[in-house]
Amino acid sequence: MKPTPPDDPQAHGPESLTFTLHGTPAPMRDYSAAQSRRGRLMMLAILLACALPVIASYFTYYVIRPQGRTNYATLIEPQRPLPALGMVPAQDMDGRSVPLTTLKGQWLMIVVAPASCGKTCERNLFLQRQLREMMGPERDRIQKVWLVDSPEPIAPALAAALAAKP
Template identity: 85%
Template sequence: MKPTPSDDPKATGPESLTFTLHDTPAPMRDYSAAQSRRGRITMLVILFACALPVIASYFTYYVIRPGGRTNYATLIEPQRPLPSLDAVPAQDMNGHSVPLTTLKGQWLMIVVAPAGCGKLCESNLFLQRQLREMMGAERDRIQKVWLVDSSEAVEPALAAAVAAPPAVATYRVERSALAGWLEPEAHHQLEESLYIVDPLGNWMMRTPANPDPVKLKKDVDKLLRASAWWNRAKDTP
């Protein structure tokens, strides 16, 4: 802005000034919308990067080799997530309510049997233990689980055996509640199979009744290899 003398020759006192406005600065650009869009894109990229290993491993296992892959156990489709405490009330052996969802983070190998644990139950618990040990260095990625579907006490000797490290996570549940989540093989009982749940908490595989350990080991090997780059053993206290 340039000051100019007044053109009035009769002006008295201090000289009057006038101002001519030549230009104004451009208004500051509003960057808020662009920043918001950039932030959303960055967040989506981060979420996709976190999910990519899981997506890729499942794609590899289920899609890439459908012709060359044979499963001994039955794949559950669609998969069924671990139920909430409301859907399947569960208690530890001290009577405290515990959501089954707390088991997420590891591969679960589940045996269902009453507290009396007859010959079939003992056989499945032994198979569960042997399969875990056969995984060698990867065994800590597997959690053994026994869902006790009756109200009587577990025999002290058996309770001590399943509590010995590496312990079997043992929970008491109602058999009728389990029916809304696990499903036995056709024409068989719930306790005749083992049930495999992935680290995301989805029941995704059921063994045949009286499973063959060698054939089942091959399935478990495949699962552990397919998930090796995104699943690690859960930290233990």
């Protein structure tokens, strides 16, 4: 058997393949520097649009520090000294003595008013109850406290209304 030259198409039989290379693809020569610059600017604009809200929020929170609050209560100014918790006589709505130390570490909503509660006082006590109910699942963590600053007894109708469940 005689070796056949590699360029002979009949050398390897009818199933042999041929490959012809006409030329390599030319790079895109019409892609200009202006298009490249415009593409980069578009990418930077998209990146800036995504990052700007985050940057603005950090700037506002840490630099500007807005002071607006949504608290419904007011602080007592000037602060008044209170006696030690064990020295203040306290009682619940049933008249039983309650040590104030049991309130320590709890969330308290406090109303200070005389026992002869007028319309404004009654409204404040009603709002105290409603605000506690608005807390939803957290309402059991909040204790309502009415500090009565007068020796007279609480009106029976008001005591019944306060003891009623909302």
